[in-house]
Amino acid sequence: MSITSDLIRGHTDTIILAHLSRGNSYGYEINKAILTATGRRYELKEATLYTAFRRLEEAGCIVSYWGDETTGARRRYYAITPYGRETHTRLVAEWQEARELIAALIGE
Amino acid sequence: MSITSDLIRGHTDTIILAHLSRGNSYGYEINKAILTATGRRYELKEATLYTAFRRLEEAGCIVSYWGDETTGARRRYYAITPYGRETHTRLVAEWQEARELIAALIGE
DNA sequence: ACAAGATACTTCATCTGTCAAGGTATATTT
């Protein structure tokens, strides 16, 4: 893992909402998806992930339900809400603005 | 101020080193420069700035000295060290990598 | 002369997000 988490900090919610906006999912799967999408250069740690799920559900951005697996470990699925989609749109816009500001400040 | 600080968090050191790599400066001036460069959309708070100066000096990235102003409030100037320049180069590279990872993860 | 505001630095207590470490449980592979 080469990237320090402070550089991704603040994007955790955006990353999760982006994933859920493409379909319902669960913690373990999201965790693996991030590893894959980044070529194992970044991992959203489990504790961070579950903390974020609590935060996002508390805020009304996502809802959760237990899967009905008849085999294997139980899964808690998450679905994005309409408010979660709004939030996602806003967070992406904020990222784009932050990216420009940082570019202006560090000149790269 | 429209951008939440968590999006800039982790870039504070990079921003300061970028500024100092263009010449010695002092806290108040850097603070104003950031306000100007971002069109007042982002402010590096004073407490954050001075915390960062301590951290960077502790780490050997910068050195400080009191200015010899004969008028006005005293100024503590900061200069980047060779190690600070190395660090700056590394931090900029990390930012570029983080930017790609985030893009890959949120698809924008 | 006086008040207000700008310049300039500092410290402390608090908040938030991250994460190491530990735990629980089931299924599959060796």
Add this chain to the structure above:
DNA sequence: AAATATACCTTGACAGATGAAGTATCTTGT
């Protein structure tokens, strides 16, 4: 039987950011 993979959860501690408060000097407007 042991190891590995799947899957979730909690707790305590840490680091960076920041509000709030303080100190001191100089400039500007009235």
